[in-house]
Amino acid sequence: MDSLLAWRKEFPILDRTTYMISHSLGAMPRRAAGRLREFSDTWASRGIRAWEEGWWEMPITVGNLVGSIIGAGEGEVVMQQNVSICQSIVTSCFDWSGRRNKLVTDGLNFPSNDYVYHGLARVGARVESVPSPDSLTLPVELLLKAIDDETQLVSVSHVAFRSSYLQDLAAIVERAHAVGAMVIADLYQSAGTVPVNVRELQLDFATGGSVKWLCGGPGSGVPVRAARPLEQAEPYCYGMDGAPRAVRVRGRADPVRWRRLPLSQRYTERSGFVFGQVGLRNHP
Numbered sequence: 001m002d003s004l005l006a007w008r009k010e011f012p013i014l015d016r017t018t019y020m021i022s023h024s025l026g027a028m029p030r031r032a033a034g035r036l037r038e039f040s041d042t043w044a045s046r047g048i049r050a051w052e053e054g055w056w057e058m059p060i061t062v063g064n065l066v067g068s069i070i071g072a073g074e075g076e077v078v079m080q081q082n083v084s085i086c087q088s089i090v091t092s093c094f095d096w097s098g099r100r101n102k103l104v105t106d107g108l109n110f111p112s113n114d115y116v117y118h119g120l121a122r123v124g125a126r127v128e129s130v131p132s133p134d135s136l137t138l139p140v141e142l143l144l145k146a147i148d149d150e151t152q153l154v155s156v157s158h159v160a161f162r163s164s165y166l167q168d169l170a171a172i173v174e175r176a177h178a179v180g181a182m183v184i185a186d187l188y189q190s191a192g193t194v195p196v197n198v199r200e201l202q203l204d205f206a207t208g209g210s211v212k213w214l215c216g217g218p219g220s221g222v223p224v225r226a227a228r229p230l231e232q233a234e235p236y237c238y239g240m241d242g243a244p245r246a247v248r249v250r251g252r253a254d255p256v257r258w259r260r261l262p263l264s265q266r267y268t269e270r271s272g273f274v275f276g277q278v279g280l281r282n283h284p
């Protein structure tokens with residue numbers, strides 16, 4: 001018998017349903033109910049002390065779990081509320097006002113990624129969306145042709161949400177890096193379904209989420225990962241937890257100290273997202 005079949009009993013909905021919509025919302029793991037209870041018990045019994053007893057670091061400790069699935073190292077993945085926030089943080093790292101202001105996006109990208117990119121036109125970005133010839137596939141040569149020395153960022157879906165088309169990330173990264181551009185890959189439909197190793201691929205950034213194939217629960221966040229030291233890629237959009245403790249308490253921004261923080265913490269937002277991460281902690 002396939003050893004994976006033993007896992008079916010961990011997902012109560014499978015007792016009653018043929019569940020074929022994990023690309024939208026993964027089946028809830030049985031143990032999620034206990035974790036949700038644990039969360040509310042902690043809130044009720046520990047109050048503000050819960051921050052110091054694990055909640056504050058949870059975007060990073062949960063990020064490490066996701067990282068182990070996609071080939072990232074410790075501290076290279078941080079949880080966010082959703083992919084759109086993540087895309088906004090990453091694209092805020094770049095100056096779009098100069099000659100290198102082109103953002104190449106694939107025509108099969110998820111539309112909400114493109115919403116963020118089109119918003120960047122207001123700060124100077126030129127968005128080039130490479131169309132799919134048949135709305136299902138996007139031969140990599142078409143994307144490679146669009147990447148030139150005015151390109152700042154290339155955004156691609158690893159597995160297209162519309163058709164399951166698997167894109168050749170390695171070829172895109174090679175071309176982008178050769179002309180001095182960076183790459184952000186959306187792994188939402190690939191992490192958990194096909195092998196992904198962000199380090200081997202040399203990706204600069206990746207987004208994805210725990211809600212779907214990772215069965216991590218609604219509202220869970222998105223990892224950001226950096227393949228290279230990103231001293232030159234600082235987001236202007238970060239939150240309370242993205243600041244050194246003394247600074248966040250005193251309420252004064254300190255960019256010099258911020259740069260000394262571990263990478264994942266620098267990309268951390270804050271507030272109200274711990275709940276969404278409870279489900280993911282069920283995975284051994």
Ligand SMILES: Cc1ncc(COP(=O)(O)O)c(C=O)c1O
Pocket residue numbers: 023024081082083084085110112113157161186187188189209
């Ligand atoms: C590939 C892909 N990217 C992004 C998103 C949007 O994610 P979010 O709602 O977390 O911004 C989805 C949602 O279905 C998706 O499938």
